Amino acid sequence: MKISIFGLGYVGCxxxxxxxxxxxxxxxxxxxxxxxxxxxxxxxxIIEKDIDEILLANWxxxxxxAxxxxxxxxxxxxxxxxxVGTPSDVNGHLNLNAIYQTAEQIGAALKEKDGFHIAIIRSTVLPGTNEKIGNIIAEHSGKKRNEGFAVVSNPEFLREGSAVKDYYNPPVxxxxxxxxxxxxxxxxxxEGINAPIKKTNIEIAELIKYVNNSFHxxxxxxxxxxxxxxxKMNIDSHELMDLFCMDTQLNLSPYYLKPGFAFGGSCLPKDLKAFKTMAHDFYLESPVLNSILDSNESQKNQALNLILNKKSKKVGILGLSFKKGTDDxxxxxxxxxxxxxxxxxFSVSIYDRNVNISKISGTNKAYxxxxIPHLSELISDDLKKVIEDSETIIISHNVPEFKDVNLRFSNKHFIDLVKVKDIVPSANYEGICW
Known part of the structure; x- marks a missing residue:
């Protein structure tokens, strides 16, 4: 098939x-x-596992x-x-201007086209957007929906850091x-994607991503x-949660159920805010949804207080992006x-091998x-130097190169936000909640 993709960010690329x-x-x-x-x-x-090879080979x-x-x-x-992107405003409502502008462009082009055309909404949008997109395309093309064109809601389930694998192996x-x-x-x-196909009504297809991400x-x-x-009780939280996750009948899957640092990125906070705003707009009380962001902010404060209690002014950060394997x-x-x-x-030094200041662009750069407008002065590609220049080191990515840093630099104090796999506990190491 011949396909055009509007928006070359994570999902588009x-x-x-x-x-x-x-x-x-x-x-x-x-x-x-x-x-x-x-x-x-x-x-x-973007920076993403396997994407460079696949894109180059097919180019x-x-x-x-493009x-x-x-x-x-x-x-x-x-x-x-x-x-295209759907950022949220301060109140949690989505800014769908880019979506609407794209629909206008598709409609204007279809005015000059004889054949049937399909528009797929892959961006995360609110229920009712599919209908509005159809109205915009009809208005600018002069064609009727389902006669000259169709609109499909087809939400993505990609995680940054494993997006290629997720594309080929979505849950549905x-x-x-x-x-x-x-x-x-x-x-x-x-065809060829390892997942069942679920054909459903438009509103359910539009809402499923918000339900998923709010639960995540x-x-x-x-x-x-x-x-x-x-x-506080000196109990191994990871062993406890491993036991909890053995119940696959009621407790669903183990993903996300690992104690650690706060969630972030461009999906969970935005979609949670949008879901909360939907409930608010219908005058519904949603105490659980309302408490999630408060709990997440509390977790950020937990990490900050751990650092402040060390009373050392030189801090190293190992991993700046919101998760490993990405530059976002x-x-x-x-x-x-x-x-x-x-x-x-505080004096802050940062190490993140995926973040290249010269390559950051668009909303990533604006953020x-x-x-941190002077990030270029703080970030280094020399892991050893960042650690040596610091007194307290924060580990925020679970990657092999951080596995034994607490043993290799015994005169530094390490605070682990992600529980680096198989890291050896020591006197100069502590986890955020284990």
Whole structure:
């Protein structure tokens, strides 16, 4: 199939490469010239495991290209996938301007197209957005829904750091549309994906991601609170939660149920706020949802207080992005931690092998410029130097190179926020809640 993808961020770039790997011809569309240039050189716009090899291989085959010309992209493809950002405002409402602008562009292009076209909403949106997108496309194209075009809600379930693996192995492929033809076409597009296909109504397809991510956020906070109590009672929280997770009949899966640091990133906080806002807008009380962010903020304070209690002014941070295997700094709780320490007059040194200041762009760059504008002066690619220049070291990524740092630098104090796998406990080491 010939497919166009609007938005070349995380979801768009991964979809571009993986669809091409499955034999489709894919054109990326973006307003950022730098992203277009990267794709047209066979390079990924993100840092993500396996993405570079897949994208380059399919670019060399001629299956991948990028352009800023939305009209050309729509006219030359049969399916357009919308992957543009949906940031939340201070009140938790989503800003869907980019989604609506993309719908206007697709509609304007369809005005000049004879064939049937399918628009897929891959971005996370609120219920009712599919209908509005259909109205916008109809208005700008002069065509009727399900006669000249169809709109499909097809939420993604990708985690940064394992997005390629998740693309090929999602828990389920959700297709929500009022067009049988489009439903069958999208099912064919996903042939070869290791997941059942669930065809459902549009509103359920739009809402499932919020339910998923709100529950994921709940699991993180629940496990952290258990861990904090366990630490006070000198109980091994990880052994306890391992036992808890053995119940796969009632307790679901073990994912996220590990005591540690606060959740962050561009999905869980935003989607949780949106879900809370939905309840508020309907005048519903939602005490559990309302408490999750409070608990998450408390976990950030827990980490900050651990550091402040050490009374050492030189702090090293090992891992700045919101999770390992990515360069995404947006809403990273570690960025917030660093910002708080700098505001209190601490000297902060940072090591993160995935964060390259010269390559940070778009909303990622805007976020870090707002919170740590002089990051380039603090970050280093020399792990040993960062540790030697610090007195207290914060471990925020669970990666092999941090495994024995507490033993290799016995004169430093280490605070582990993620429970580095198989790390050896020592007098100069403590976990945030174990």
């Amino acid at each position: 991964v979809s571009l490469a993986c669809l091409a790997e499955n034999g489709h011809n894919v054109t990326g569309v973006d307003v950022v010239p730098h992203k277009i240039d990267l794709i047209n050189k066979g390079k990924a716009t 060399e085959k001629g299956n991948i290209s 352009t800023s010309n939305y009209k050309e992209a729509v006219l030359n493809t049969e399916i357009s996938i919308i992957c 492929t959700v297709i929500g549309t009022d067009s049988d033809f489009a439903s069958q076409k999208i099912s064919e597009m996903y 956020a709940l699991k993180v906070s629940f496990a952290n609170e258990v861990g904090n109590i366990c630490k 700094l947006r809403y990273s709780p570690v960025v917030e931690l660093a910002e708080s320490l700098l505001g209190k007059g 870090i410029d707002k919170h």
